[in-house]
Amino acid sequence: MASRFLLAGAAIFAAITCGATAGHATVFGGTASFTDNGPPNNGVTFSATNLTNPFATSSLGAGQSYVFTDFATILGTDNGSGFLGSNQSYTDSVSLNLSFTMPSNGSDNQSGSGNEQTYNTFFGIGAEISSGTITWNGTQITDGTGTYTRDLVSFDDGASAYVDIYNATLTQVGGYSSDSVSGNVKVRITDVADPVAAPEPGSLALLGTGLIGFGFIGRRRRRQG
Numbered sequence: 001m002a003s004r005f006l007l008a009g010a011a012i013f014a015a016i017t018c019g020a021t022a023g024h025a026t027v028f029g030g031t032a033s034f035t036d037n038g039p040p041n042n043g044v045t046f047s048a049t050n051l052t053n054p055f056a057t058s059s060l061g062a063g064q065s066y067v068f069t070d071f072a073t074i075l076g077t078d079n080g081s082g083f084l085g086s087n088q089s090y091t092d093s094v095s096l097n098l099s100f101t102m103p104s105n106g107s108d109n110q111s112g113s114g115n116e117q118t119y120n121t122f123f124g125i126g127a128e129i130s131s132g133t134i135t136w137n138g139t140q141i142t143d144g145t146g147t148y149t150r151d152l153v154s155f156d157d158g159a160s161a162y163v164d165i166y167n168a169t170l171t172q173v174g175g176y177s178s179d180s181v182s183g184n185v186k187v188r189i190t191d192v193a194d195p196v197a198a199p200e201p202g203s204l205a206l207l208g209t210g211l212i213g214f215g216f217i218g219r220r221r222r223r224q225g
Contacts (some may be wrong), residue, residue, distance in 0.1 A: 009167050012037045017123035027148055029101035032074055036114070037093040044090035046114040046134075056102065071187035072096065076116040076132045076170055078179035091115045094134065096165060096185065103108045103156040108164045110149065112136035116181055132139070132181040137213030140167075146186065158196035164188040181207030 032055055034048035050073035057066035078090065093112045101149040116132035140151035141164075150165040155161075166188075170181035 003222060015171045022073050025059035025061055026159060026191055026194050027057055027059055028066075028100060028105050028189050028191070029054060029102040030098060030106075032054070032072070032093065032099070033097045034074070035097070037111075039092070042092055043079050043082055043088065044076055044092055044114070045079060045173065046074055046076045046094050048072045048091055052187075055098075057189050059073060062190075062191050062194055065188055067192040068187045068189075070184045072184060072185040074114065074134055074170065074183055076171075076181045077113055078116055078118045078128075078130060085171060089115065089117045089196075091139045096136075096154075098187075100153065101153065103159050104155045106155040106159075106161075107152045108151050108153050108163045108165075110136050110138075110151065112149075114170075116170065118179055128172075128176060128179055130179055131171040134168040134183065134184070136165050136167060136186060145188070148188070152192065155195070159194055160192040162188075162190040162192055163191070169188045 032045075032051055032053045034051055036046045048113045050070070052068055052071045055068065055071070060066060074094075078088065092114050093111065095109060095111045097110075098108045100108075112135050114132065114134050116130060119129045138147040141146055141150055148164040151163045151165075153161050153163055154188040164187065166186040168185045170183035172178060173180050173182045185225075
């Protein structure tokens with residue numbers, strides 16, 4: 001008999017806790033920063049001319065993703081000089097940092113390299129052909145959406161999310177007299193686990209009342225027996 005009361009109490013507890021987490025939707029958001037880490041005077045400078053800051057996803061359930069197609073627009077500027085017909089290639093270390101405040105504190109700091117190549121052509125004074133790339137460190141994953149690196153971010157409240165940061169191709173901007181390249185970095189955030197919901201005080205009170213009631217009934221039946 002007592003075991004049946006305990007099972008019934010466990011069922012009440014399961015119903016309360018499941019009800020607290022069922023249908024939960026999570027928003028992931030915070031602030032972002034992009035940094036060119038040098039080395040200094042390396043012939044090229046990378047900067048974020050358009051950065052999604054602050055950022056926030058829509059409400060996501062476990063397994064759902066949100067894509068920022070243009071999370072950051074990266075501009076690379078060739079500060080070096082070269083002779084006609086020469087080809088220069090410059091590389092700097094760069095990083096993209098996401099500091100989460102939703103659903104709670106968490107962070108992702110992804111480092112990589114920015115490269116710009118400039119060819120000084122023979123067919124015109126000051127004419128150049130430039131291109132570049134942003135490539136992130138870590139294991140490269142390639143699928144139908146592009147090539148990216150993936151980090152698993154864990155949050156203080158028990159939530160977790162994949163952060164995928166995509167490599168970017170930089171193309172020349174400003175015509176053949178320009179030595180600047182630009183391109184967009186895409187970011188995808190996937191909800192892996194929602195926050196662990198703590199039962200509300202009212203739910204705990206209900207559970208306690210139910211268990212006390214079961215104990216009283218069990219004690220009464222034992223006396224009657």
